[in-house]
Amino acid sequence: MADQQQPTVWVDGRVLDDPREPVIRVDDHGFTVGDGVFEAVKVVDGVPFALTRHLRRLERSAAGLGLPPVDEDAVRRGVAEVLERRHLPFGRLRITVTAGPAPMGSGRGDASPTLVVAAVEAQQRTGRASVVTVPWPRNERGAVAGLKTTSYAENVVALAYAAERGAEEAVFGNLAGHLCEGTGSNVFYVVDGELRTPTLASGCLAGITRELLVEWCGAREVDEPLVVLSRAEEVFLASTTRDVQPVARCDDREWDDVGPVTRAAAETWRAREAEHPDP
Template structure:
């Protein structure tokens, strides 16, 4: 299917102008977004995504997004997409910006722009990842917020792409494992599946949270790491075959890393078990 876009109450073509040239989301990256998985033409975990959208907006100092407006946009996009090509698997992106503003960093209170887009896509079964030479700043005022100020991630991912990888894994400024540019990370070691703490600077991923919840429900030994338990050097254990790595996100679900820094690595048994649990439940529990 082609890309379907809804902007401020109307469907627009991909090549059609939808926002002002002086929208703060364009001029200074002043906005927040969510990317949701679509299963059979329906949005997965929309309530959780909208709650995180609200947290990101308020953390950025924006007014809480109009949830009804966002839901209406999502419904309009999916209705148009399904009408054109039938139910599909893919992704839906919700973007909320500070709206039209001045050419500087100051914003105009009360202005806001909402754009929703949907497109079909296929998730890759595994990942080839690379270590980032740049850290995530866990002390940044936007750490843990899903903002449209994404340039750091773009640069880190481009570096990984140049290395033949599809994701870049970042440390934080104190040398702990943090996250990928658009994913959370899990390390399988010592008979457990561990993910970095959120105070590492990592985003509170929707899929990450569900892996912790559903994994525990299924009896899997999955948990947040203790302080200092996952240094960035744990990736040396992965390339040595003593540990295993997985990525989670709305674009990946639970995805084993089978190549790290050009080294072939194996998927872990717990990783594959967590992937099976997630795949079995995500279509049954559409709004967990």
């Protein structure tokens, strides 16, 4: 019987018989310097959600990093093959594109990109979240600001910081001192009854869940100081596996219950998500 904790993996055109099979070279630029981009896609009852939007963002991230155009047909084949091999009632696809093998160092070689699609079971986030703000800013003016790259060390450090303080997510400000994003989530908040979220100019990732919530719920995109969370009436996180997750605590601020704007956003999300798997 297959280990359900192990992913089903497709690499450069074939599904691996054993996901532990060594297939990525030690000189792959994604491994040596984090030169790659990726997408995490929710799977519900064997069907990927909003795959087209995720692939568009994958292409934008690759272009921003200077990688060759992503072979969308190949990605879709990989997705179909792993999901045919493994039915997921609820799961996650990880689509990764790296620059491929290259000389040791920052410079790229002339090899073809490495393309990996992996599918694994996942747990949907439930309940309310506790978050902390971290002392390290996002650089909204950096070369990879807003791109979904495989360089996640900053997020690893921030999540460890949050865990040490009893929280499950860390929230960044940016160099301007404005609210930016979580390590793997976008942040929405309510002031004077109005739903708001940072603009993409803040350096935050253009989250797919964020994008749909802005379209479906009419959230206003605005940049405000990070301390706005201390006076917000409601706060929630949005991401691929969170959907709309209310925040119960942010640093020393607590909310007794889920607010009406958050409830309405969650209800709208559930209704609209059910209408079509690829909105």
